[in-house]
Structures are given as C-alpha cells and as structure tokens.
C-alpha cells in the first residue's frame with residue numbers, strides 16, 4: 001500500500017515564491033518590496049546592537065539549557081506585559097493579567113485560536129478585510145468560523161463607517177481581531193477617535209477583542225502604539241493580546257512573542273493559564289528560550305533598554321522618511337496627490353493602490369517586486385533610487401489597464 005498516494009501539492013506561500021523569483025532575477029537595478037522584514041540603507045535586516053550586547057552577556061552568564069516552563073521565562077513575560085500594557089496597568093497590579101511566552105506572534109495567535117476553539121465553543125472570529133493572510137489560515141485550521149468586517153475597500157481608503165456598521169451586526173460573544181497599529185497589509189490605522197467608537201460597539205455587542213500587536217514601536221512610538229491596547233485593557237475586564245518581538249527587536253528567527261490575557265479576577269486568570277499551559281504543551285511543549293532571554297536582558301537593563309529604544313526609533317524614522325521621499329519623488333510626475341496616502345499610512349507596509357496588472361508590469365519591466373495586492377514593504381525602498389522607482393510607477397500608471405487572468409501572485 002502506498003500510504004501517501006492521496007497527498008496532493010498545496011501552492012507555496014505567494015510571498016515566498018516572490019522572494020525566490022527576486023533571487024533568480026539578474027537585473028542589477030532590482031528592488032524587493034515584497035517580504036515583510038525591516039531593511040536598513042544597505043538592504044540588510046540588521047541585528048540591533050542592543051540584541052548583540054544582550055547575547056554577549058547571555059553567553060557569559062547562561063548556565064543551563066534545561067527546559068523553561070510552559071508559560072516561558074517569567075522575567076520575559078513580566079517585562080513584556082509591562083511594555084505592552086504599561087507599568088501602572090490596573091489589570092497587572094490587580095494580578096488579573098498575565099502573559100504566556102509563545103514561538104513568535106504566530107504562536108500566540110495559534111494558542112489564542114486553540115483557546116477560543118476549545119474553551120469558548122461556538123464563538124466565531126471576525127477579521128478585517130483585508131488582513132494578514134496567515135490570520136485566515138491560522139483560525140480556519142484551528143476549526144473556528146472565520147468571517148470578515150470591511151476595513152479598506154476597492155477605493156483603497158479606510159472605511160470606518162462600514163467597519164462599525166459590520167461590527168454592530170456581529171453575534172454577541174464572537175471574537176473580533178483588531179490590529180493594534182501598523183495594519184498588515186494596508187498600513188491604514190484607526191485614529192484614536194475611531195478606536196473609541198470601536199470600543200463602544202465592542203461593549204454594546206459584548207464582543208471579545210483579540211488585539212494583534214506585532215509592530216509595537218514601528219508606528220508612532222513604543223508608548224503611542226500601545227494607546228488602543230491600553231484603552232481596551234482599561235475599559236474591559238476581558239481581553240486577549242498577541243505580542244511579537246520579531247520586528248521591534250529584530251528577532252524574527254528566534255521566534256519570540258507572547259499571548260497576554262486580561263481576566264475578570266485572579267482566580268479566573270489562573271484557570272485560563274492552566275488551560276493555556278495544557279494547550280501549549282500539546283503544541284510546542286515549551287517555548288524557545290533564546291529570544292526571550294535576549295528581550296528580558298534588554299528590558300531589565302536601563303542602558304540596554306535606552307540603546308534598543310534608540311535603535312527602534314531609528315528604524316521607525318527611516319521608514320517614515322522613505323514614505324515621504326517616495327511621495328516627493330512622485331510629485332514631478334503629477335502623482336503626489338494620488339499617492340499621498342503612502343505618507344499617512346503607518347508601519348512597514350503600504351497598500352499602494354496599484355492594481356495587479358501594474359504590480360505585474362513593475363516586476364516584468366522594471367524588476368520591482370511587490371505583493372500582487374499592491375502591498376509594498378516601504379522599508380525595502382532604496383533612498384538612492386527614489387527617482388527610478390517613481391518613474392517606473394509613473395510608467396505603469398500611464399499604461400492602459402488590462403484584465404489580469406486569475407491565479408496572479410498573492
């Protein structure tokens with residue numbers, strides 16, 4: 001018997017195939033605006049100096065590679081919870097909030113998905129349309145009913161009214177996933193006034209928010225980016241938050257993150273944490289230690305923390321200046337107004353508003369790679385080649401549109 005005969009091939013991750021196509025492209029002026037990692041002026045994804053120093057210190061001081069506990073490194077979870085919720089957060093001081101260390105933000109989302117599926121049976125989850133594609137598969141694969149609320153429409157504008165109207169129709173008790181800042185893939189974030197309105201609907205419909213916080217420090221600053229998370233944590237007794245250290249600490253491959261839970265009281269938090277530890281045991285047993293130890297070392301040391309904050313500020317400011325630079329370079333082509341949203345969006349990503357046909361032309365004619373949806377990783381822009389990029393965009397925008405056959409990238 002051939003046991004594997006029924007196994008069929010699933011298409012690869014479109015962003016990974018884009019990376020492969022980019023690598024194989026021999027054009028000297030090629031530009032990678034596809035994959036979602038920060039890049040410096042040399043086009044590299046750097047290891048922050050604070051991380052290197054913390055690693056040096058760990059090399060000297062680490063005495064064991066024994067397992068860490070199911071909830072991870074207690075110093076890491078304690079310091080990360082404060083970074084996310086704020087040092088004076090009431091849920092933390094009342095001992096009704098806690099963090100469980102996970103393999104990256106993805107692990108936190110997967111743990112949250114299992115928790116909802118098994119402990120809150122019957123609850124569906126609502127995702128923004130569009131959202132990070134992995135949200136769709138994580139929750140669907142965990143067996144949840146996945147639905148969508150409108151966020152950015154075909155006109156490439158944030159549509160808060162449509163979002164609120166949809167949230168108002170969600171069945172009571174369902175889970176709503178919100179991006180804390182730097183919305184992936186669009187770059188369009190809610191204003192503080194919008195967040196207050198979302199909170200009112202969440203309260204009125206008795207929804208459970210799951211806030212995905214993957215880019216703390218990449219939007220407007222470490223504290224500023226946590227504004228909505230802390231608003232919700234102050235206003236609601238119960239909340240789920242997934243936090244990732246991949247981007248802000250540059251620890252992508254170390255798989256460092258956490259699932260934070262705010263519960264109504266300490267007893268309930270202990271119940272929930274017992275379930276999370278059980279589920280995590282079945283998913284990955286115990287989380288990887290290194291990235292969390294690095295983050296804990298940095299956050300526990302004033303000098304290292306100050307250095308890290310500086311480096312994070314630099315990354316954020318670089319992306320902001322690339323946004324401004326691109327819009328300025330589009331000005332002589334009469335396109336500054338059409339692409340003005342690029343400088344208003346936050347985080348690494350921009351829904352440029354370019355059509356799949358235009359994205360395809362950029363790739364085929366100019367070796368400029370972005371995701372088929374028109375999502376560009378702004379951090380991938382080379383500041384020395386603003387003109388070249390702007391000119392290519394102007395050419396594809398001037399060309400007549402053709403209907404793309406289905407099956408395009410993304």
Ligand code: PMP
Pocket residue numbers: 036103104105106107132179184212214244245246252256257
């Ligand atoms: N949520 C969103 C919105 C993301 O963009 C990402 C990373 N691309 C994650 C979660 C997961 O991050 P990690 O690499 O830490 O798993």
